[in-house]
Structure formats: structure tokens, C-alpha cells
Amino acid sequence: MSSFDITVIGSGPGGYVAAIRAAQLGFKTAIIEKYPTLGGTCLNVGCIPSKALLDSSEHFHNAAHNFENHGIEINPPKANLARMIERKQEVVDQTTGGIKYLMDKNKITVFEGVGSFESATKVKVTKNDGSAEVIESKYTIIATGSKPSSLPFINLDKERIITSTEALKLKEIPKHLIVIGGGVIGLELGSVYLRLGSEVTVVEYMDKIIPGMDGTMSKELQKVLKKQGMKFQLSTGVSAVERNGDNVKVTAKNKKGEELSFEGDYVLVSVGRKPYTEGLGLENAGVELDERGRVKVNDHLQTNVTNIYAIGDVVQGAMLAHKASEEGVLVAEQLAGQKPHINYNLIPGVVYTWPEVAGVGKTEEELKEAGVAIKVGSFPMRALGRSRASGDIDGLVKIISDAKTDEILGFHMIGARAADLIHEGVTAMEFRASAEDLARMSHAHPSYAEAVKEAALDATEKRPLHV
Template identity: 75%
Template sequence: MSTYDVAIIGSGPGGYVAAIRCAQLGMKTAIIEKYDVLGGTCLNVGCIPSKALLDSSHHYEDAMKHFEEHGIEISGDIKLNLKKMIERKASVVDQTTKGIAFLMDKNKIDVFTGMGAFKDATHIEITNGKKKETIEAKNTIIATGSKPATLPFIKLDKDRIITSTEALNMKEVPKHLVVIGGGVIGLELGQVYHRLGSEVSVVEYMDRIIPTMDSAQSKELIKVMKKQGIKFFISHKVSAVSKKGKEVTVTATDKNDKEVTFKGDYCLVSVGRKPYTDGLKAENAGVKITERGMVDVNDHLQTNIKNIYAIGDVVRGAMLAHKASEEGVMVAEIIAGQKPHIDYNLIPGVVYTWPEVASVGKTEEQLKDANVEYKVGQFPMRALGRSRASGDTDGFVKILSDKKTDEVLGVHMVGARVADVIAEAVTAMEFRASAEDIARMSHAHPTYAEAVKEAALAATDGRALHI
């Protein structure tokens, strides 16, 4: 029987990063993955493939609608080859997962393929078909991730009533895609297929889309996406989903309790994700699972069993790949006797629609609820030379700072490339910068990031230069 200092169950962005960091710290490390490829949900059926389709569909839409205004004339019809688009997506995924396999080999991490399950607190049985083997681990990190959630009355047939996994491998462009859920996944995939020619209807239970982000971002994004042609039905509670042949019917009630029906050829159920612990047999190790299906952990991501930790989507907090990676590093360093920490307030959130949406820190609603006195500085993207040059004039940057100290408390953006620009805000807030600190930094011209400086100027004393 092989013995390891650390065994990681799950090879997503939390698991594989934890494995690398453990190996860097001199620990003999094993990683267990039930599928034949490494990378988990993010690399295989989440972050990476969805961004590949978002980029491909963006190119197609530009060719169809925007090239002419840039002086690019295309003779003949522009044709969509969905099969090739999906194949390119698969190629991107393949390259990325092979990169993870290379990193495991480079760091001398033993990879086990099969379902990992606890026999007890220090032994893990790995089942791959009829083959079974057991390893011993002084420490174990649970990194089993999450899977798409659904509603109890919805029967997912993975043909017409689908999750994000199936939406990444469509064989045809839907005529009418009904999306249940106005969160990140539903909006991103809804925009992909709308660009490719689908009618898209988004049905959302809450009174706004992306409800966990700042309300100003919700208002801006729904305004822009409506302008693009996507239909939204806010404050609608779905009560039934049925299929007859190739037609799917979604029944909902609006805020006035009036019944509304939506008929489409596909229905994407994107109501969030839930922790995945199936087959883990956590009870054999005595690990506590919460009523919500999460692994219960303390502030050090340690379970009630001292040598077993858990990270990523399977524990509390935002289900984000980069959050899982940070936790993987933290746990590796804790096991090695170091004292790392994570400031969860500074984990950014991003929606990869176009325009993109990005946030870090407190929203205006959160500051109001906490009775914190704050200042607001906001700058529209349309006032930037860079935005006008690229034609991406939707959106804004909004900075919230403490009224007394001027410390930046939250930064919220909608616009081109804000998924990258948000890192500036994270850096500033990590070092507890004031709005004036950001306002006094030189920003290259012309760039989208100049909007951050202008919003900081607006928050400092209302002296933004270009509005």
C-alpha cells in the first residue's frame, strides 16, 4: 500500500493547485480523479469551454453586425459552422487538461484515476471499474467540487431540458432557448446562443439579474442585453417544465400571480450549482456534512477530523475557480506549518458576457445594510477615448469609499475587458488604498483602465476630468 503525506480527492482548480503547492513544499502527494482527464468542472465543462464559445460567438457576431462599420467588407454569405466551433472549444479544453497532466508529472505528483472514497480517516479506496486499490494518506484534502442544481419538479432529460454541460455541446442552434435563471451561467450561455441566432428568453425568480452583485451592475447589464435582443422576465417563479416532442413548455407565475407560459425547443436550467460529495463516503472518516450538502469546515478549512480538509465548491462561500485555487494553496501551506490567510472580501467576481461585469468588495446595498457611511464615484465608459475607438461604450466603473477615511470599500464595473481591469481594484484594496491613492496613479492612455482613475477622482472630491 502506498503512503502519502497528502492525498487530494478531485482535480479541479482547487485540487490540482493544492497538489502542486503540496509538492512544492516537499510533501509526497497523490491526486485522485474519477474521470479520465484532469481539471474538474472548470476546465472540462465550465470556465474554459464556456469562454471559448463566448469568444467564438463574439467573433461571429462582430462579423455579422460590426465589421462593416470598421470598414471591413465581406463578400458572400457569412456562414456559421457550429460543429467546427464546438470542435475548437474541445481542442482548447484538451490543450488545457493536458497542461494540467504535464504539471502533475513535472511536480512528481502521483495521479490515480477512479472514484475516491474514505475507508477511514487515513485510508482512501479508489475504484476504477472492477479495479480497486487503497492508499494511505496522513492528510486528505476534499476538492470534489459541485454539479448543476435543478428544481425538484424539473426532470432533466439532457436532450431538450438541459444543464450547462449539455449547452456546451449543442448539435444545433436552438430556435428559442428558454433560460431558467438570470445568474452568471444562464446569461453567458444565453448570450452565446443569441449571438448565433437563437431567440433567448431569460426567466428569473428574483427582481433582478445577477442578484448577488451591485444593483447598478444589474440595471446596466439588463439594459444592454435587452438592447442586444435578449428578452427578460424578472420576478417570475417557474412552476413546471414539460416536453412534448421537440417542444419544451416552461410555466411560471409573475409578480401579480398571473400564469405565463414560454414555449421553446430547448430549456437551459441554470439555477446554480450544488456541492458534490456523492460516493465520497465521508461518514466512514467521520467527516461532518451540513444540511445543505457542504463539507463543514472551520476558518482553516479543516473538517471536524483534524487531518482532513476541504476546499472549493464543496465548502461554504462563492463557487469560483480562483477562490478554490486560493484555498488549495492555503490548505497546503497550513499542512506544512505555515500561517497563510485569505481575505474573502477581496475575491473578485466576474460575468463574462459582453460587456463584461466585475466586482470586488462590498456592494452599495451591503454598505447601506451595515450603516457604513460611504462616498460614490462613478464614471461612464462612453466618456473614454479607448471605448469609443473600439466601439465598446456601454458600462461604467463605480468606486465606493469610506466617507471618513477614503479607504476603497468596493469597486464595481461593467464594460469591455473589466474582467482583467478588476485586478487593479483588488490590488489597491489588498493594500488598503484610498480613492485618492488610485486617483493619483498614472494610467496609460488610451485604456479602459482610465475609467478606474476617473471613478476614483469622482469619489475623492467629485473632480473627474472627462465628464
């Protein structure tokens, strides 16, 4: 029987990073993955492939709508979806291949198969051919991630009624894509096909899209996407989804009690994700789940079984790849006797539409509900020379600071390259900077980042320079 210091079940951004850090720290490490390629949902059917399609569709959109304004004259472009899907897979293959290289480089033993507990210290790996082997591990890290949620009355046929996984490999551009759910995944994939010529209708139960983000960002993103052609039906609950051949009908009711129906050729069900623990055999090890099916952990990500830990989407908290990675590092370093920490308040969230949306810290709504006295500063992207030069004039930066101390409590933005610029806010808040600190820092001209300085000036003294 093979034995290891640390065994990781699941090779997503939480699992593979945990394995790498454990190996770096000198632990004899194994990782178990049931699929032929490493990288989990994020690298195979999530973050990476969706961004590849988002970039391809944005290039097409610019060629069709924006090139002429830049003095570039071309024949009307044609979207080759098959090639976009092919390129997406090339990106995925390169990225997952890179993870395999890192496993080899760090001398991590990779087992292909389904990992399940036989006891707290023994894990069985069941391979696709039915054969199995048992390995022994001093510590085990559960990193099995999540899978798409659905509604109990929806039959996901994965042909016309689909999840994000199928949306990444369609063979045709939908005529009318109905998206159930106005969260990050639905809006990103809806944007892909909107740019390629689909009619896209988003049906959302809440009264706003991206409900977990700052309200200003929600309103601004809806306004921008509506301008791009996306349709929204908010405060509406879906009650039925029926397929008839190549057509799908969605029946819903709004909060006024009115019956509504939508007909299209594809329905994307994007109502969140749920932790994936099926087949883990947690009962054999005595590991407890909470009321939402997540693995219960303490502040050290340790389960009720002292040598078993859990990280990422399978535990409480935001379902974000970078959160999982940080947790993987934390567990490995704890086991090595180090004192790592994670500030969960400073894990940024991003929506990769165009313009992008990003936020870190508290929202204005959260701070007001908590009774915190705040100052709010904002600055529109359209007031920047850099934005006008590129044509990316939609969006704004919003900085929220404490009314007494001026410490930055929330940093939110929608605009070009927000996914990268948000880390200016993360860095500032990690060091507990004030809005005035940001306002006094020199920002290159012309740049999108100048909006950060201007919003900080607005939050500090209500004296932005360029509006």
C-alpha cells in the same frame, strides 16, 4: 499499500493547485480523479469551454454586426456551430493536457477512479472496471467541487431540457432558448446562442439578474443585453417544464400571481450549483456536513476530523475556481507550517458576457444595509477615447469609498476587459488604498483603465475630468 503525505480527492482548480503546492513543499502527494481527464468541472465543462464558445460567438457577432462600421466588408458570415464546438474541445484538451504535464513535472501520483474514505487515513480508489485499491494518507484534502442544481419538478433529459454541460455541446443553434435563472452561467451561455441567432428568454425568480452583484451592474447589464436582443421575465417563478417532441413549454407565475407560459426548442436550467459529496464515504471517516450539504470546516479549512481538509465548491463561500485555488494553496502551506491567509472579501467575481461585468469588495446595497457612510463615484465607458475607438462604449466603473477615511470598500465595473481591469481594484483594496490614491495614479492614455482614475476622482472630490 501505497502511502502518501497528502492525498487530494478531485482535480479541479482547487484540487490540482493544492496538489502542486503540496508537492512543491516537499510532500509526497497523490491526486484522485474519477474522469479520464484532469481539471474538474472548470476545465472540462465549465470555465474554459464556456469562454472558448463566448469568444467564438463574439467574433461571429462582430463579423455580422460591427465589421462594416470598421470599414471591413464581407459576405454575411455563417455560424459553423460544429467547428466552434470542435475548437472548444481543442482548447479543453490543450488545457487539461497541461494539467497532466504539471502532475508529472511535480511527481504527483495520479489515480483514475472514484475516491472514497474507508477510514480517516485510508482512501479507496474504485476504477471504472470495478477493481479497487486502498491507499494510506496522513492528510486528505476533499476537493470534489459541485454539480448543477435543478428544481424538483424538472426532468432533465439532457437533450432538450439541459444543464450547462449539455449547452456546451449542442449540435444545432436553438431557435428559442429559454434560460431558467438569470445568474452568471445562464447569462453567459444565453449570450453564446443569442449572438449566433437564437431567440433567448431569461426567466428569473428574483427581481434582478446577477442578484449577488452590485445593483448598478445588474441594471446596466440587463439594459445592454436587452439592447442585444435578450428578453427578460423577472420576479417570476417556474412551476413546470414539459417536453413534447422537439418543443418544450415552461409554465411560470409572476409575483402578481399571473400565469405565464414560454415555448421553445431548448430549456437551459441554470439555477445554481450544489456541493458534490456523493460516494465519498464521509461517514466512514466521521466527516460532518452542514445543513446545506457542504463539508463543515473551520477557518483553517479543517473538518471536524483533524487530518481531513476540504476546499472549493464543496465548502461554504462563493463557488469560484480562483477561490478554490487559493484555498488549496492555503491548506498545503498550513500543513507545511507556514502562515498563509485569504481575504475572502477581495476575491473578485466576473460575468463573461460582453461587455464583461466584474466586482470586488462590498456592494452599495450591502454597505447601506450595514449603515456604513459611503461616497460613490462612477464614470461611463462611453466618455473614453479608447472605448469610442474600439466601439465598446457600454458600461461604467463604480468605486465606493468610506465617507470618513476614503478607503475603497467596493470596486465594480461593466465594460470591455472588466475581467482584467478588476484586478486594479483588488490590488488597491489589498493595500487598503483610498479613492484618492487611485485618482492620483497615472493611467495610460488611451486605455479602458482611464475610467478607473475618473471614477476615483468622482468618488474623492466629484471632479472627473472628462464628463
